[in-house]
Amino acid sequence: MPSPSPDGQSGQRRPALHATDPEIAALVRDEERLQTETLRMIASENYVSTAVLEATGTVLTNKYSEGYPGRRYYEGQQVVDPVEELACARARALFRAEHANVQPYSGSPANLALYLAFAKPGDAVLGMSLPMGGHLTHGWDVSATGRWFRSSSYGVRRDTGRIDLDEVRSIALHERPKLIFCGGTAVPRAIDFAAFAEIAREVGAVLVADIAHIAGLVAAGVHPSPIGHADVVSTTTHKTLRGPRGAMILCGAEHAKAVDKAVFPGLQGGPHNHTTAAIAVALREAATPEFGAYARAVVANARRLGEELAARGFDLVSGGTDTHLLLVDLTSRGVPGKPAAKALDRAGIVVNHNAVPYDTRRPFDPSGIRIGTPALTSRGIGEEHMPLVATWIDRVVDAVRTGRTGVEEQVRAEVRELTAAYPAPGLPVD
Structure with a gap:
């Protein structure tokens, strides 16, 4: 059971929540205490700033906005459109990308959108094996991506624990995948995006760099950037980027239309506008010298x-x-x-x-x-x-x-x- 709040502070900070649902208020308070008193060392977790938290909790959560700025299916977007435009502009500037889509709800939907944009069910895809450090949505068999597509996987060398690029090339030449994923959830070494791009060009595949874990490091220049190498980049906006639970897709202008159509209407409805606002705040924070120092300290x-x-x-x-x-x-x-x-x-x-x-x-x-x-x-x-x-x-x-x-x-x-x-x-x- 959630512990009570003897100092009454949970009620003072969230009086409406405390009055309406004291059980949830107490659980939130318990989570605050847990995050305060423990060393959180889950690689995919972080703390967001007060500004990001405030943006996440705004009245923008009340608004439905199917479509894209200037091309919505609902009226009343006078404020929402500039919010999304600002988030996209900051994403493009921070990562030096030609196009940014900030609407995906999270990293897995962002990756699913790329399957929809660039492949058809049954097509060959290549990604890092889940037990070797890859992600479920890179074609692993328990995921829809492994069931709907003909997936192959690569791993790491036994002697070095590093990605075996010779194996990647050999499998790609044999399978001729439409999509190649690089990146993962338990990859401790820098990813050679240029080498992956060379393999993708050789077999005519679209290269997707999933930088969900390292986006903040890439933004700060402490990890090589996939921009200019990968055709498309997907990322969450939390983890090392220190934003809310959301996602982005970055790409060149030639893929912008396919990406946008795959996200909406292909995969999801209206974006979560309160999350978009918080993404914009996090991207502004990530462009500061202080964030660069933070990313260097992380490594x-x-x-x-x-x-x-x-x-x-x-x-x-x-x-x-x-x-x-x-x-x-x-x-x-x-x-x-x-x-x-x-x-x-x-x-x-x-x-x-x-x-x-x-x-x-x-x-x-x-x-x-x-x-x-x-x-x-x-x-x-x-x-x-x-x-x-x-x-x-x-x-x-x-x-x-x-x-x-x-x-x-x-x-x-x-x-x-x-x-x-x-x-x-x-x-x-x-």
């Missing part, structure tokens, strides 16, 4: 944390990271990923269990954990704290292996001390 934190974990005997897939995340194989520690992740969660360090390349365990009980630094960095926690974080992870994982009790509680208390010193953006401070 520096991930690299330092990887070094510290390796020094404590953890096996890192690919040996380290170029990005915001680490993929850790716990096989040598004698602890599966799921019990390790649950123990870390109880200790106030929130990660997720994750398959590692060539994993011999089941997907829901895999050998590894995935660790990210975007949210931790948003709090101002820096490289100097990574040895401490690595020590906490080491202590908890070792306690799982040995059955030692009391470690989770001790670490959680220490985590609270650190988080109290580094308040999270957008969250109220008691």
Whole structure:
């Protein structure tokens, strides 16, 4: 059950919600407390600014706007049109793209729109294998994209843990896919967009760069950009970009019409205008020097944390990271990923269990954990704290292996001390 709010602050901050639905108000308050007191190290999570939160909660949620600016199916778009135009203009400027569509509801619908735009059911598609670090919508068999299209997948080398571009080319030459996806959800190394583009040109495929995880790093120039290499770029607007839960598609002018028609009316109805406004705010924030410093710190934190974990005997897939995340194989520690992740969660360090390349365990009980630094960095926690974080992870994982009790509680208390010193953006401070 949700805990009560003895200080009454949840009612003071959200009086209408507290009065109308105290159960939901209490749950929101509990989530605030959880996000305040824990180290959120899910690679796909972050903290948005107060400005982004405010934009998400505006009266723009009341408005229906099927169509595009200047070409709507409803009247009364005098305000909504400039909001979307501003978001698109900021996206084009930030990523140096010729066209931007900010209407997709999230990353998976954005990718589905690209299938609709550039392929037909039964066509061949090529993407990174899910167990190797890819995404469900890159043609994996449990997704509609793997059921409606003839999908093939590539992986990483056993010896390096890095994408095997020779394998990618060999499969592409054999299958002749209409779409090739690069990018994924557990890829710790920089993606060679130029090499993927060369393969796509050789087989006549449309190259889609899914940068959902690394969009903020790309925007800040700390990861190579796919613009100029990939025909189309899809991305979420949260994760490293620190925006609301939404998505964008970027492309050249020659693909703009096909992309827009696939999003609407092909796949969805009216956009979520409150989300569009929050995307615009996040894009403005991402264009600042402060955001650039943040993105550099995200990568520096991930690299330092990887070094510290390796020094404590953890096996890192690919040996380290170029990005915001680490993929850790716990096989040598004698602890599966799921019990390790649950123990870390109880200790106030929130990660997720994750398959590692060539994993011999089941997907829901895999050998590894995935660790990210975007949210931790948003709090101002820096490289100097990574040895401490690595020590906490080491202590908890070792306690799982040995059955030692009391470690989770001790670490959680220490985590609270650190988080109290580094308040999270957008969250109220008691």
